[in-house]
Amino acid sequence: MKKEKTMTFLKFRLWHKSVLCLLAGLLLSVSSYAQQRTITGTVTDKSGEPIPSVTVMVKGTATGTITDFDGKYSLSGDIPADGVLTFSFIGMKTQDVNIGGRSTIDVTLQESVTGLDEVVVVGYGTQQKKDVTGSVAMVDADQMNSRPNTQMGALIEGKAAGVQVLSSSGKPSQGFSIRIRGTNSITAGSEPLYVVDGVPTTDTRSINPADIQSISILKDASSAAIYGAQGANGVVLITTYKGTSDRPTVKLDVYNGFSQVWRTLPVLNGEQYRDLMTEMGKNTDWSLYNHNTDWQKEIFQNGRSQNYQLSVSGKSNKTSYYMSGGWVEQVGVCVVHR
Structure with a gap:
């Protein structure tokens, strides 16, 4: 009888040790999956310049932060060692990076291709439309397609604030004149500078309205300053269609x-x-x-x-x-x- 009790006691001790080992293994597994950790790094563009205000998030969680003026970030919290960090910024491609147990992760973001409806042409380059609202009026292809393109002046008439379109007749070959913020001169001309695909011109009659993709009107001095005195009355940038498909x-x-x-x-x-x-x-x-x-x-x-x-x-x-x-x-x- 005493021998049977001893065997039962030994079995209980073995079972108790097995349960403790199992619980210890689970705790170690949970501890390795999510624990308090800090991840730091720097976000730059392809030229090496730091990018401020980049959103850094732990994918699938609400843990996140943004980069400072120098492109640096510091992320602390319950971050899994095998988690994924998501880096996102306007104008850049969103990038996912595996943590892999690292405490320092530096990332280089690539520029994303933006559509013509998100940027406007200013001088020799482009800017985000939100940055130049009020100084640049833009009429894109969608707005032009809503009207018959028999006369160029009719395409932009009433589409741009602060811009008056004048035309002596409604002939298809009739050119047009633009007045930006009214007539600016009594003795000199008030006609703005017309630039078609980067080439200045004064003849708007030779342009087929059906070939125009977009028109950007530079209305203030800062946006038109690159053209010097010629842009004193404003600048009208006309962009025509180009071949974009590999197939005809x-x-x-x-x-x-x-x-x-x-x-x-x-x-x-x-x-x-x-x-x-x-x-x-x-x-x-x-x-x-x-x-x-x-x-x-x-x-x-x-x-x-x-x-x-x-x-x-x-x-x-x-x-x-x-x-x-x-x-x-x-x-x-x-x-x-x-």
Whole structure:
């Protein structure tokens, strides 16, 4: 009987030791997975310049921080040794880095390709649109496509604050004039400087409106200072389409429209005119006012317009090309008798 009790006691001690070993192993495993640690490092761009205000987060958690003015960061907390740090910054590609038990992690972020709707052309370079709001007015391709591109001035009219578009007629080949913040001179000209794909010009009639991708209008002195005295009245930067696809791209735009006189003048007919002249005490020959002709209906008609634009574009390793041609016809609402 005493021998059986001794065996039972030994079995209990062995089982108790096994449980303690198992608990100790679990505690060691948890301790190695997440523990209080500090990770430091520096975030730079490809040129080695530090990047401030970069967001550094432990992926899947709420633990994070941002870099200081020198691009340095310090991250403390329950950070798993096999976790992942996520580095993100506007204009840079988001990068994930495995911790791998390290306490110092330096990262170099790469620039991301931004679309034309996020940047504006200023002088010889580009800037973020949010940094130049108020000094640069931009009309992009989406805004231009919402209107028929038969006349360049009509594409940007009413699209840019503080910019007035003047055109002497509505002809398709008619150029346009821009006044930025009104007329600035009495004796000298108030025309801004026009720059088409980096080349200054004064002739806006030679540009096909269908070839324009975007228009940036530099309105203040700081953004136009790079052009010197020529940009005293502002600068209009016109960017045209270029070949972007490795395969040839054929684009056909067709537009047809109608126009008519919105409001005509109310006039008297022959009988009403005769009565008016009689009331005014004038001798009127009644035989001259027996017919009624509405000359407004005779002069005005329904106008129509047709616009066909065809372009072929593409690029290769060494060059890019863009060829376009168009045919435009506009018939006005006024009948011209010859």
